[in-house]
Amino acid sequence: MTTSPAAQGHVGELLRDWRLRRNLSQLDLANRADVSTRHLSYVETGRSRPTSAMVLRLCAHLDVPLREQNQILLAAGFAPAHPEHALSDPPMAEANAALEAILAAHHPYPALVVDRHWELVAANEAAFALLDGVDPDLLEPPVNVLRVSVHPRGLAPRIANLDEWRAQLAVRLRREHDATGDRALRELADEIAGDLDLLPASAALVVPLQLRAGDAVLSFISTTTVFGTPREVTLSELAIEAFYPADEVTRQALTGPPR
Known part of the structure; x- marks a missing residue:
């Protein structure tokens, strides 16, 4: 069974991995998400624990798929935000x-x-x-x-x-x-x-x-x-x-x- 990068690591590492995957600097992402670069840096290094709303905001600006957004939320200690059903449900x-x-x-x-x-x-x-x-x-x-x-x-x-x-x-x-x-x-x-x-x-x-x-x-x-x-x-x-x-x-x- 294979796993995506969001299946492992703490929330800051996962967000940083997605930022690098999108070829964005901390300043780029901070400007897009309307947060300070200091706060973003603290989140990525684990010095600050983001709220679920902040996780979702950063994920939205990083175009993180919904499945991986749920995994990042779990890594941050929150419940998944996006439901998942079988087509027959x-x-x-x-x-x-x-x-x-x-x-x-x-x-x-x-x-x-x-x-x-x-x-x-x-x-x-x-x-x-x-x-x-x-x-x-x-x-x-x-x-x-x-x-x-x-x-x-x-x-x-x-x-x-x-x-x-x-x-x-x-x-x-x-x-x-x-x-x-x-x-x-x-x-x-x-x-x-x-x-x-x-x-x-x-x-x-x-x-x-x-x-x-x-x-x-x-x-x-x-x-x-x-x-x-x-x-x-x-x-x-x-x-x-x-x-x-x-x-x-x-x-x-x-x-x-x-x-």
Whole structure:
């Protein structure tokens, strides 16, 4: 089991780690949070114990994820401020209904919902259709969609631009690790990249997923959607990955020829 930096250490060390991760000086953060640099220094060195309100204020200006904010509050001796529920829990009914509606509305194009570690939460029928030929063992929960995409018994044999796809996934995961401090994301990035050398930049505006389907190659571009201003841990960590045709061949394969 991996833990984030906020799982260990006293509150001042954790806040300092996040400040350094965001490349901010004490003066920068003090000005943003409207506190004195002396007080911030005392908090970081453990000479002053911050209030829960101060912890949350500093976390907000450091863009600390909600899960890690709760851990920092615990380190400071306070109760977590942000609730966490399973999607099946009653308080999440409206959010769960919204996710299902988005997935259904995106058909006939593929769309899926993933958590912070890219494990599958939900998907529409078009997304499941792309998994034809994947080893059933790889589809036993929990399903990590990125591992499935690059696994030799997953989608890898059907991805026409596999090296380019793997490289951009690794870059994205490392960027997410830098933003969240979640070591599991860095480990997943290293696993996916393997011994792959960094590929030269392509002239394409985006890196498509090029998937062989019979004699054709389906090409998709993707967008990511998250909940706006979430105050709940689970919702803050969910993302909807929606795929769109990158060319007319793919569009017609999914929707049929224009009438």
